[in-house]
Amino acid sequence: MFELAMTLESVATVLQQDAGGPAISAEAAAALAVGLAAFGAGYAERGIGAAAMGAIAENEDLFGRGLILTVLPETLVILALVVVFVV
Amino acid sequence: MSIKTEESSNYEYVVARVRSRRAKLFDADDYRKLVRMGPSEIARFMEETEYEAEMNALGTRHAGVDLVEYALNRNLAKHFDDLLRFADGDLYDYIARYLRKFDAWNVKTVIRGVYTESDREDIEDDLIRTGEFSERLLDRLVEAGSIDDIVELLDGTFFADPLADAYDEYESTETLVPLENAVDRAFYAHLLDDLPRTEPDTPTALYREFLEAEIDFRNLRNALRIARSGAEIDPSEYYIEGGRLFGPEELRQLARNVDELVARIRESSYGSDLDAALDHLEEAQSLIGFEHAIEAALLEYSEKLSNRYPLSVCPVLSYILAKEREVENIRAIARGREAGLSVEEIEEELVVQ
Numbered sequence: 001m002f003e004l005a006m007t008l009e010s011v012a013t014v015l016q017q018d019a020g021g022p023a024i025s026a027e028a029a030a031a032l033a034v035g036l037a038a039f040g041a042g043y044a045e046r047g048i049g050a051a052a053m054g055a056i057a058e059n060e061d062l063f064g065r066g067l068i069l070t071v072l073p074e075t076l077v078i079l080a081l082v083v084v085f086v087v
Numbered sequence: 088m089s090i091k092t093e094e095s096s097n098y099e100y101v102v103a104r105v106r107s108r109r110a111k112l113f114d115a116d117d118y119r120k121l122v123r124m125g126p127s128e129i130a131r132f133m134e135e136t137e138y139e140a141e142m143n144a145l146g147t148r149h150a151g152v153d154l155v156e157y158a159l160n161r162n163l164a165k166h167f168d169d170l171l172r173f174a175d176g177d178l179y180d181y182i183a184r185y186l187r188k189f190d191a192w193n194v195k196t197v198i199r200g201v202y203t204e205s206d207r208e209d210i211e212d213d214l215i216r217t218g219e220f221s222e223r224l225l226d227r228l229v230e231a232g233s234i235d236d237i238v239e240l241l242d243g244t245f246f247a248d249p250l251a252d253a254y255d256e257y258e259s260t261e262t263l264v265p266l267e268n269a270v271d272r273a274f275y276a277h278l279l280d281d282l283p284r285t286e287p288d289t290p291t292a293l294y295r296e297f298l299e300a301e302i303d304f305r306n307l308r309n310a311l312r313i314a315r316s317g318a319e320i321d322p323s324e325y326y327i328e329g330g331r332l333f334g335p336e337e338l339r340q341l342a343r344n345v346d347e348l349v350a351r352i353r354e355s356s357y358g359s360d361l362d363a364a365l366d367h368l369e370e371a372q373s374l375i376g377f378e379h380a381i382e383a384a385l386l387e388y389s390e391k392l393s394n395r396y397p398l399s400v401c402p403v404l405s406y407i408l409a410k411e412r413e414v415e416n417i418r419a420i421a422r423g424r425e426a427g428l429s430v431e432e433i434e435e436e437l438v439v440q
Binding site: 050 | 097099102103105108173398
């Protein structure tokens with residue numbers, strides 16, 4: 001038991017010495033952030049789009065309103081895009 | 088015989104369509120106008136609304152109140168069939184479960200038609216073409232020459248076994264009661280079939296609760312009607328399994344004593360929702376008033392659920408109930424005006440939210 005603890009400690013020291021910079025660069029992290037935001041927006045639009053199509057099928061006048069509501073989550077991506085310019 | 092599709096449910100789409108349709112239903116103002124119209128005015132009024140297509144399609148073959156009634160049924164079938172067409176996955180299953188009630192109605196209509204030797208066309212007019220039976224099965228049912236053939240045609244549906252069992256009794260008594268009971272019981276027996284028991288307060292659990300309430304009220308109504316009619320029938324014979332409130336033995340005892348029955352419901356979980364209905368029953372001792380109050384309470388409850396759980400089966404259910412009520416209300420108005428009832432008497436028959 002004691003030996004195992006000793007080994008673990010030595011491994012941890014080695015790992016700490018090796019850990020230099022971050023795992024990915026800042027640009028890559030920003031790209032990831034935009035990607036995830038776009039993914040979230042897409043998922044939100046899925047539901048809204050389906051509901052909007054249903055409403056438009058019943059009443060065609062709702063086309064404009066349906067379109068606006070459907071693309072509303074797109075603002076998420078635009079906000080996330082700011083991150084790209086910040087880094 | 089539940090059909091499960093592999094896709095996931097499309098609540099958003101179905102709910103959006105359903106809400107839009109629900110908004111187009113007649114409101115209290117429309118009813119106020121309708122009760123003051125004569126039968127022909129009602130027909131003309133309906134030609135200018137939602138029911139236009141059906142009124143025109145059936146206008147050549149029927150007239151007057153019959154026309155109104157057939158148009159209502161056909162419109163109902165169209166809308167409910169649409170729901171089944173829209174829905175996928177679990178949602179389809181939930182909707183179909185309740186709409187099988189029209190399968191039961193159709194089977195009963197066909198059996199009655201054959202029993203009274205009605206024309207093919209007459210039977211066809213009375214069908215409500217929605218539910219899970221295919222158009223083809225319905226056509227073949229209408230063409231069936233004998234009740235024996237009907238039972239055979241239904242092979243493979245869940246009506247088959249109960250009907251086959253009841254057939255012997257029908258042959259010995261020559262009355263339709265055993266067959267009709269078998270159909271109704273088959274419907275209610277499968278209402279809760281493999282509906283998952285999920286944790287409380289999820290939409291599915293509420294849906295299950297709603298169906299259980301439906302069974303409870305059906306039991307209650309049967310018991311009250313038997314008690315009122317004074318017939319020497321044992322209510323437990325007509326007991327439907329699956330409700331939460333009563334067992335068969337309890338129901339038999341309570342049916343004899345309305346006061347005790349009312350007290351029992353007041354204590355139950357339905358108590359607060361049914362307060363108005365119960366007051367009605369105690370004061371007026373009128374069954375019709377009580378039944379209408381139950382309908383109104385159910386309608387209100389379903390509306391509450393549909394606002395609380397917007398993306399679930401609840402809005403769809405609420406629409407189905409509201410549409411059914413509308414059809415029944417208009418029919419009551421048309422038939423009432425035809426029979427020359429006064430405005431007040433008809434208004435009492437309506438269930439308006």
